[in-house]
Amino acid sequence: MARKSSATVALLGVSALALASCAGGGAGGGDADNTIDGDVAGDIKVVTWRTDLVEDGTFDKYAAAFNEEYPGVNVTFEGITDYAGEMQTRMSTTNYGDVIGIPAIQPAQYEQFLEPLGDTADFEDTYRFLPAASFDDTQYGIAFGGNSNGVVYNKRIFEEAGVTDVPTTEAEWLDALQLIKDNTDAIPLYTNYKDGWPLTQSFGNLGAITNDPDAPVTMAEDTAPWTEGNDVYAIDSLLYESVAAGLTEEDPLTTNWEQSKVDLGTGKIAAMTLGSWAISQMQAAAEDNGASADDIGFMAFPANVDGTQYAVIGGDYNLAVSKHSKAKAAAWAWIQWVVEDSGYTEAQGMISPVIAKDLPENLQGFADAGVELMEINPAPEGKEGLINEIADDSQIDLYGPLYRQKLVDIARGAADGDKDSYFAELNERWAASAESLAG
Template sequence: MNRRTLAALAAGTALLLAGCTGTGGSTKGADAKAPDDPSKVTGTITVLTQRTDLKQDGTLDRYAAEFNKVYPKVKVEFQALTDYEAEVKIRMNTENYGDVLMIPGVVKKSDYPKFFASLGSQAELSKKYRFTGFTTVGGRVYGQSPIGVMPGFVYNKRVWKAAGVGQWPTSPAEFIADLKAIKAKTGATPYYTNYAAQWPLSSWTFVNGSVHCDTGATTKLAEGDPWAQGADLRVGDTLLYDIVHDGLAENDPTTTNWEASKAQLAKGKLATQWLGTWAIVQFRDAAKKAGVDPDDIGFMPFPAQTDGRFCGTVGPDYNQAVNIHSQHKAAARAWIDWFTDKSGYDKDNLAISPLRNAPLPAVLKPYEDAGVKLIELDDTAGARVKLIDSESEAGIYAPDYRQKLVDLARGARGGTLDGFLGDLGKKWTAAEKTAGTS
């Protein structure tokens, strides 16, 4: 699995309420306390990961070798799973799901204490780390992400400049105008949907919060119509519709190719994709392999401003957790802490550090220069949103409805945008009234 990260999360959260019937755990031994003396920590731990690419190229083994310089008596073994969500879901019906694992989307947040050992209180951990609220149950934290991610447009700066665009667009209308300039003045395809890969379309849900710079955007999903006039998701979905409807995307979305799109964007054949910070390093690597300047790869926020400022929502990647059944909880906790704090995984991926006092990666210096406001969404209502999503069958974390949106925009299905989004809103608000009552 080479793609990272918002898409992986989107796929996972879509499964969140499918149910997990694992044996669960007990409260006895449910804490994975941070060890005081590295020399006394022992054991062999199995770390489950979705990063098959890092297992194959030896990167994970290099991390383990560095870890062993601090914890010489701990042996780290990796199991990289291609279909991570599906495979771990099955394994969690037993007690054998590694010592350290990425929390799969299939596990309900309220069930975290059944499956994972506590890493400590949110009151304490939140002083040092971002994103603790995403895995907190009853004041205890059950997972920690090694990197933070933020949605945005990966784009070829050289192509945009050749089209005469020197500033980030500040509204959807400006964005459309800029894509039209790219189409008229360059040979590049202005926007690439990655329709065939499906999962990139799910990333459009993470527009939520950016449009109005609203930390309470998730709560609003749980209490209202996500496709009401002016709502963040409606703004994002309308922009996607307009891009396709105005002929600014690839001619045949069914033939798109995710892996090939990296080199194509790096070479300037494609101009723009909505993905996330996780993709920057992959596109820059593609540029190097293609013999073009990796600095041509840029990243821009969603085209909307609040009080004259762009906004970006920062959230966690997969969260690492300790299996509540692990016989080596101290070693497992040592790995999570070291990997988060000391491994350099965030820098290697040009990612946002979960450490509150860490600076932004250099690749996001344009965000600092432009005064982009970074916010973390309140995830208190996150579980309820996913319950409503499941019962309404809207599928905001799945690609299906946006594939239908693209089909609608390109004339491959009948209907209107207002009718399409209106139907989704009716299903959603109806589910709000009944979600969790059965």
């Protein structure tokens, strides 16, 4: 799935050995030598969502370079297309790799599955995006790069359709897609319904619509978040209205993620709601198929607050060491090296988790458009993971595709209801869980 996400980190002024030492304390039982500050040696398996980098040999090149510094480590890779889904199943076993991207588990469960890296405070001067992999002041993961959320689009198709300005409201968005449908042969918006996980990407805009850096807590404490004026309403309304207006692919049951990259790169698709991690993949697909990488653009989610657009930036999957790894020091050394020295973020055009590093060139257009970048605040004590708990209890998979696939089905007439009735149902289910869990 070549997806989603990741990036390269530098530890700026802190050597890998020094950081491993200060982060020490890991294993908590078991073999006394098998701690994250032990000997860097042994066999480690890196389980990754970046199947493209496994298949094209990029990760093997990283491993060869890593072995120049750590010759006693044997690194192998396993790429998983449905990473989020399959890893949820694997986490019920003890065999889920040595280095993983943390799947959607509750923060309170981190210590059950992951090796602690150290106190979060020890990392705060160096890294962005720490809260997602932190619990009870302990850090369990480091982001493998970072992304902005928004829309990847083909600038050439927008221009050919007569769209002169990027849309900043839902109405402008629908008008732009209609122009594309009327004046080009491109599919205006591609949902990637069949693969499922791309439908989840737009949820990363939570907070951008209302400029609310506390948006996850705001939503958790709201008994009717699918109400106009709220973030999740705007996110899901944009999808619903685009489908209902006939501005998406004709048959969502046959979408194909890998082919969609080629089609957006060559102009058969005009736009997809994805994170900025996808830009480099679309550019590569364009060049590999005779089109120009310069055609690929990235815009903020079409919403604004008093004329200003916002874009949420956040970490990709957080790299973590398995609690069950038999080579924890080697796994931790790999994480530090791949984030610091591999060149991954630069190659992928991602935001470095290293605070001192500049934004990638492919996001400089945000500055030209006056888009302001924002990070989501850590949840206050006692509310870490509250939004996840409510989502689980209400059986609304905020980070999965099921409820959005139903939204698409309703919008295209393949399921009963309409936007108002479905949003009312979501609000009812959410309210019951929020009142029970949030108090």
